[in-house]
Amino acid sequence: MSSGDSEGEVQESDLPSAAECEERCQKFAEVTGTDTALAMFFLQDRQWIVARALDAFFAQNPGYGESMQEYPTLNAAEDPLAAAQSMGSGEGSETKVPDVQPHRVRVMSWNIDGLDTANLKQRTRAVINTIKAEKVEVALLQEVVANSESVLRESLTDYKIISGGTSSKEGYYTAILLHKQHTHLDDFETVPYFSSTMGRNLLVVNSTVKGVPMTLMTSHLESTKSHAGERKRQLGIGLNRMKDASTERTVLFGGDLNLRDKELESIGGLPEGIVDVWEETGSRKEARYTWDTYRNDNLATDGKWRTRLRFDRLYLRQCSPPAKLKPVYFELVGLQRVPDVHRFPSDHWGILAHFDILSGSGDSRPFGALSAKEAEESQAKSSSLKPENSKSSDAPASSGKKSGNPEAQPSEGPPPAKRPKD
Amino acid sequence: MSSGDSEGEVQESDLPSAAECEERCQKFAEVTGTDTALAMFFLQDRQWIVARALDAFFAQNPGYGESMQEYPTLNAAEDPLAAAQSMGSGEGSETKVPDVQPHRVRVMSWNIDGLDTANLKQRTRAVINTIKAEKVEVALLQEVVANSESVLRESLTDYKIISGGTSSKEGYYTAILLHKQHTHLDDFETVPYFSSTMGRNLLVVNSTVKGVPMTLMTSHLESTKSHAGERKRQLGIGLNRMKDASTERTVLFGGDLNLRDKELESIGGLPEGIVDVWEETGSRKEARYTWDTYRNDNLATDGKWRTRLRFDRLYLRQCSPPAKLKPVYFELVGLQRVPDVHRFPSDHWGILAHFDILSGSGDSRPFGALSAKEAEESQAKSSSLKPENSKSSDAPASSGKKSGNPEAQPSEGPPPAKRPKD
DNA sequence: CCGCCGAGG
DNA sequence: CCCTCGGCG
Ligand SMILES: [Mg+2]
Ligand SMILES: [Mg+2]
Numbered sequence: 084m085s086s087g088d089s090e091g092e093v094q095e096s097d098l099p100s101a102a103e104c105e106e107r108c109q110k111f112a113e114v115t116g117t118d119t120a121l122a123m124f125f126l127q128d129r130q131w132i133v134a135r136a137l138d139a140f141f142a143q144n145p146g147y148g149e150s151m152q153e154y155p156t157l158n159a160a161e162d163p164l165a166a167a168q169s170m171g172s173g174e175g176s177e178t179k180v181p182d183v184q185p186h187r188v189r190v191m192s193w194n195i196d197g198l199d200t201a202n203l204k205q206r207t208r209a210v211i212n213t214i215k216a217e218k219v220e221v222a223l224l225q226e227v228v229a230n231s232e233s234v235l236r237e238s239l240t241d242y243k244i245i246s247g248g249t250s251s252k253e254g255y256y257t258a259i260l261l262h263k264q265h266t267h268l269d270d271f272e273t274v275p276y277f278s279s280t281m282g283r284n285l286l287v288v289n290s291t292v293k294g295v296p297m298t299l300m301t302s303h304l305e306s307t308k309s310h311a312g313e314r315k316r317q318l319g320i321g322l323n324r325m326k327d328a329s330t331e332r333t334v335l336f337g338g339d340l341n342l343r344d345k346e347l348e349s350i351g352g353l354p355e356g357i358v359d360v361w362e363e364t365g366s367r368k369e370a371r372y373t374w375d376t377y378r379n380d381n382l383a384t385d386g387k388w389r390t391r392l393r394f395d396r397l398y399l400r401q402c403s404p405p406a407k408l409k410p411v412y413f414e415l416v417g418l419q420r421v422p423d424v425h426r427f428p429s430d431h432w433g434i435l436a437h438f439d440i441l442s443g444s445g446d447s448r449p450f451g452a453l454s455a456k457e458a459e460e461s462q463a464k465s466s467s468l469k470p471e472n473s474k475s476s477d478a479p480a481s482s483g484k485k486s487g488n489p490e491a492q493p494s495e496g497p498p499p500a501k502r503p504k505d
Numbered sequence: 506m507s508s509g510d511s512e513g514e515v516q517e518s519d520l521p522s523a524a525e526c527e528e529r530c531q532k533f534a535e536v537t538g539t540d541t542a543l544a545m546f547f548l549q550d551r552q553w554i555v556a557r558a559l560d561a562f563f564a565q566n567p568g569y570g571e572s573m574q575e576y577p578t579l580n581a582a583e584d585p586l587a588a589a590q591s592m593g594s595g596e597g598s599e600t601k602v603p604d605v606q607p608h609r610v611r612v613m614s615w616n617i618d619g620l621d622t623a624n625l626k627q628r629t630r631a632v633i634n635t636i637k638a639e640k641v642e643v644a645l646l647q648e649v650v651a652n653s654e655s656v657l658r659e660s661l662t663d664y665k666i667i668s669g670g671t672s673s674k675e676g677y678y679t680a681i682l683l684h685k686q687h688t689h690l691d692d693f694e695t696v697p698y699f700s701s702t703m704g705r706n707l708l709v710v711n712s713t714v715k716g717v718p719m720t721l722m723t724s725h726l727e728s729t730k731s732h733a734g735e736r737k738r739q740l741g742i743g744l745n746r747m748k749d750a751s752t753e754r755t756v757l758f759g760g761d762l763n764l765r766d767k768e769l770e771s772i773g774g775l776p777e778g779i780v781d782v783w784e785e786t787g788s789r790k791e792a793r794y795t796w797d798t799y800r801n802d803n804l805a806t807d808g809k810w811r812t813r814l815r816f817d818r819l820y821l822r823q824c825s826p827p828a829k830l831k832p833v834y835f836e837l838v839g840l841q842r843v844p845d846v847h848r849f850p851s852d853h854w855g856i857l858a859h860f861d862i863l864s865g866s867g868d869s870r871p872f873g874a875l876s877a878k879e880a881e882e883s884q885a886k887s888s889s890l891k892p893e894n895s896k897s898s899d900a901p902a903s904s905g906k907k908s909g910n911p912e913a914q915p916s917e918g919p920p921p922a923k924r925p926k927d
Numbered sequence: 928c929c930g931c932c933g934a935g936g
Numbered sequence: 937c938c939c940t941c942g943g944c945g
Contacts (some may be wrong), residue, residue: 109773307928351531388929892944
């Protein structure tokens, strides 16, 4: 295995010192989140050049962080998800496909970096392909801009797109995408943050998802460390909104919260009854950091500053008992470079949460009647509803996880969805 | 229950608003690390005054964080540990007592705040009483000063005291205390940090503890957030020293590391083979923060800034297999105010780790012969050995945990020590 | 959208 | 021994 790669052969005299090798192993382990044993494995056949070892590692582990399998040798031809991301899928009219996982709900959140105009359309297409491949019922997007929204609307004809933009689509804004086949849009509203200096707001959508009444919320909270004060205020608005939502609805609030753990702690942590879905699914370290300049070079900082932060989060508040959704898996998406462009879809990874619909909750009908109680509550709000019109044809890519190998880590991708009453 | 306390009765019109009550509950829950249900319990009979509720909570939970029992109504007369802390125990000559837990090793680390001259002797006596009550085999101390060292030497005649101070005991320094009955001092040395601007260093002691050959290390790493760079460098020296220690020794490195999690992460986390004992024992949240201006007002900041950090840590590197010590429990000490003084023993909580000696390791003899291999290794070092001479008489306080009540949390104090071969 | 650092509270 | 903030790499 090692001598087969002639480029990997080196004179003994070319080897770095033992101390240097150890340091490079540490570096590799740090960037990959693995250990120095694995580092040595990758470095020893690559002249102990860290960059080459990292390239090899991530090339062999395109889904690292995503579903934790290790060393699958695959390329776009073998990998349905990679294929999905790269293919120019045709635009088209609404597609009806059988729901192979009727008791599973998938919710994504992703800051798709519309502020970076470079490769915007190609990057947005990669996002679109991931949405289709993962068959998410709900997508919460941030940093949507007019030039990416148009691409989304052209290609995601199976989805209703509710924009959080207010002032005639200038700048960047949020959007919530609802799969038409599996959801019903009940109503929506935007909540302004009056003291935002960055035009941020909160988008709230009431929707019934596979029969589960939900409130879906997204926001792109005030950016940068300096604006922690304003950010915490905005977060409080979102969290209060979650607490105050109808108890008949299951509430999800996700987005680019730009949050540091200390900030959350300083406001007393999450209120009772609200949980972080990443934590709730086991705090998998592979899915922790959603903004990571060690791995993601879209920002082209030339390695001047490297850091990792968990900016993108998803919070859950259950409806009154019995709960209807159980978080079962949390992963990152967008970890592969867009072919040809050689950049990632965004400077953020997307987050993708999988939920099981609990027994007696879902009925597979997208529409669940509002109770008299909630009808009362909701008529107090001045919400408008903007349905989407459908277009041309579309063939969603096949989903499915890539196969792992014997050295795989503890778990590999979401558990299979089960019919609760089986 | 509520009407029995006449001071607790209030006119309904005096009650704060519901929103205000909720806010105060949040505040209480935040400071105590409990929840708002408990907060309401404590607030409702105390006119919703947060300060009174907190006083009541901590008065009833003097050991909160320490062994997690809740609401034991106790005072110094009933509580052996509190009694130990407050009593002026007589100085005396070395005491021999039967070792009731021969397969248990207890190691403490505590910054005892010698830089605060107020109540220094009383505070130091409280530290001494805790050391005696907990019957620690090893204590790692930081911020020892001449005026506290003298008190330690007078009262802790059962311990050898190895000082990390170099320049004729000016300023503040570290010390390692070894229980004479249970340990043998093999040798020690201090390692300077050349770029420290605060006179910090590393104290390394080789000792055999209940038959287990150990390397014990302590340090008070460069303080304040601004000095993260120097602090990380110092930490690296300590961690390297742990890695390089004889594989026949079990290595513990503990102290006031002044560390922020991000800093540890930025140097790639702990090296393989080194674990954080707090994490290893389950990351109990009650024992997480060792410096906490919400609960500890020794710094008299008048509540201007409140924060919590995990400055004090203990790292473990096992000897070559089979391992000899298993970490079983980690708790905080010094959580009770010193009677009369009404201040805590230090602005830091102490940390106390409990280990089980694994089967076939300990032989209850303090002295374990050095192997030929290690004798070779150690003769390369220019270590000096400074034995202590014993003095007057002493009566160590009885230890033992306070009894909990039915509402106790998941666990209550360290598990009973078992003879490995029972 | 970063961390480091120093000033001010 | 804290935090926030602003300047700068
Ligand atoms: Mg951005
Ligand atoms: Mg101090």
